[in-house]
Amino acid sequence: MPVIFQYPTRSAGLDHLKKFAPFAGADYAANRNYDNGPEARQNISQLSPFIRHRLISEKEVISATLEHHTHSSAQKFIQEVFWRTYWKGWLEMHPDVWADYCQERDEQHERLKKNSGLNKVYQAAISGKTGVECFDAWAKELTDIGYVHNHARMWFASIWIFTLRLPWVLGADFFYRNLLDGDPASNTLSWRWVAGLHTRGKTYLARPSNIETYTSGRFNPNGLAKDAPALSYERDAALKPLPDIYYNFERNIDVYGLLLSEDDLSFETEINADDKLKAVIAVNFTAKRSFEDISENVANFTHAAVSDALLRARQHFRNSSVADTVWVDATGDTVFNWLQSHDLKKLVISYPPVGSTHDAIMVVVKRLRELGINVVFAGRRWDIDSWPHASKGFFALKFKIPQILELQGLRA
Ligand SMILES: Cc1cc2nc3c(=O)[nH]c(=O)nc-3n(C[C@H](O)[C@H](O)[C@H](O)COP(=O)(O)OP(=O)(O)OC[C@H]3O[C@@H](n4cnc5c(N)ncnc54)[C@H](O)[C@@H]3O)c2cc1C
Incomplete structure (x- = not known):
């Protein structure tokens, strides 16, 4: 396993970002499409396992890039980062596509x-x-x-x-x-x-x-299909409204507990360490990616990444009670008991976008709401500002990139 993937921590992700950012301009645009094999990946960042779990955020990646390049010279790299945002926003507004995928x-x-x-x-x-x-x-x-x-x-x-x-x-x-x-x-x-x-x-x-x-001549396959007729649609994907996700939620709520998941593992950077936050847990539903087994690599990477988030939460929220271990079998009832033990009636969850973690967390949320818990989803400004532009093709979002970066306080 390449060294970069052996340390699923925020500090390793930030270190790697610092090393890669100087190459995110013209070098990246010219060479990114070459697959020179696993031993020669200097032409791309390989940051996706860190960004996907938000050990480091999209904003941090682009901010580091703009320290070395103008927006136009790093345009290609910035757009690639926005492809992730586009897919997330699009699926958020077409959740039936995810449900249909799971069923099929x-x-x-x-x-x-x-x-x-x-x-x-x-x-x-x-x-x-x-x-x-x-x-x-x-x-x-x-x-x-x-x-x-x-x-x-x-x-x-x-x-x-x-x-x-x-x-x-x-x-x-x-x-x-x-x-x-x-x-x-x-x-x-x-x-x-x-x-x-x-x-x-x-x-x-x-x-x-x-x-x-x-592949720089590494492969020259025979016998590949000569045409690619499009598969047929079962049904058109219905456009649904975006969910209610709050930014700056702390102003409006009383004491609360916080639940973190593999979908955002640096969420503490979005929250003030104040007395309102009483207790923190982190859940790991990676095994629910499929009814089939997930790989050991994925299980180990994600478990270590969620553990790293808990460790940082302990340092950041010094006045709160932060769980010692990652919860792999959280249910509505066990989360309810944990909230009770801290005398809490409110739970904030870093919003899990549509997908397997979302599905697992919504089962927990349904039960908590039945038990009278006020559950609030908190999100990042990045998603809230970008997703509304992802309902159609990528071009509409691409057009808005300078404006979105401006809203995040990033020099475009
Ligand atoms: C069939 C298929 C399946 C894919 N599955 C995943 C997946 O499960 N998870 C995942 O993160 N990416 C997926 N991608 C997108 C892309 O291949 C990876 O994000 C990219 O290879 C990550 O390598 P990198 O970090 O070196 O990217 P770089 O080229 O260095 O790009 C920088 C960052 O931009 C984002 N990015 C780049 N290309 C894409 C893209 N095409 N779509 C979305 N984001 C992008 C990633 O966050 C990436 O880390 C898939 C692409 C294809 C064609």
């Missing part, structure tokens, strides 16, 4: 049990034994280290769908269970994009010449 994923896993031909191709794909050399190498990178280059993710998804003719949801599930940066929005929607389900009819075809160029 489970149906396809059932189908595998009955269809030995399909299962054989699937098993070869996930164990890197298809005979397509590049695809097999990326499958092994994914399971060995939990990271694959962006371009290789696109090629991999395309070969999965159009050459191996496997269901896209099983590929997305394989990624989500094995990626250290596994993210419900970026992952599910990127797979849908490759399949022609996000931008209607527009698919992504992996071409041998493109693979050869951007």
Whole structure:
């Protein structure tokens, strides 16, 4: 495992950001598309496992970048960071797409049990034994280290769908269970994009010449699909309103408890350490990414990352009671008992965006509300300012980037 992924802590993420930021300008724009193999990743940041869990935030990443570059010279890198924001905002407003994905994923896993031909191709794909050399190498990178280059993710998804003719949801599930940066929005929607389900009819075809160029000649595959007909829509994704998320919530509420999750592990930077916050817990629902097992790499990375957040919460909230260990089996009733033990009737949760952690937390919230607890979702200005522009294509959000950066107090 590369050194960068061995320390899932905020300080390691900040250190790596400091080292990478000087290269986030023209160097990054010119070289980012090259996948030179796991030993040669200087052309990209590899910060995604840290940003995905918000061990470091998008704002911090762009702020560090702007210390070395003008907005225009680092435009490409800044836009890439906003792709994460775009996918999150879009899924937030189209939550049925996530629900449909979960349902179809489970149906396809059932189908595998009955269809030995399909299962054989699937098993070869996930164990890197298809005979397509590049695809097999990326499958092994994914399971060995939990990271694959962006371009290789696109090629991999395309070969999965159009050459191996496997269901896209099983590929997305394989990624989500094995990626250290596994993210419900970026992952599910990127797979849908490759399949022609996000931008209607527009698919992504992996071409041998493109693979050869951007792997610097490491691979030159034969036998890939020559066309990529878009998969058909089951139904149109309905646009839903954004959830109520509060920023600066402390002004309006009384004493409270705080619940952290893997979706935002530096949330303490958003909250004043004052006497209103009485107690803190951190939950870890990573195992709920799928009914299938998540990889050991993902389990270890996320557990260490959530533990790091608790450690920092202890230092930041010195007057509050901060749990000693991460809760892996939190239920509405156990969280209720914990609130009772601190004489609390209010719980603030750092908002988990649509996805598996969201689903697990909403079960807890439902029960807490039945038991009379006032639950409030708190968020970051970054999301609140950006998500409203993510309802359609990326272009609308891209157009707003200078304005959004201005609102965060970042020099654009
Ligand atoms: C099929 C497929 C599945 C993917 N699944 C995930 C996933 O589960 N989790 C995840 O974080 N990313 C996912 N991505 C997006 C992207 O591949 C990774 O974010 C990127 O490879 C991370 O490497 P990096 O940090 O070196 O990125 P860099 O190139 O250094 O980019 C800087 C940051 O910008 C953001 N970013 C860059 N490219 C993208 C992108 N295309 N979409 C969203 N954000 C981006 C990330 O936060 C990244 O850390 C997926 C892409 C594809 C095509």
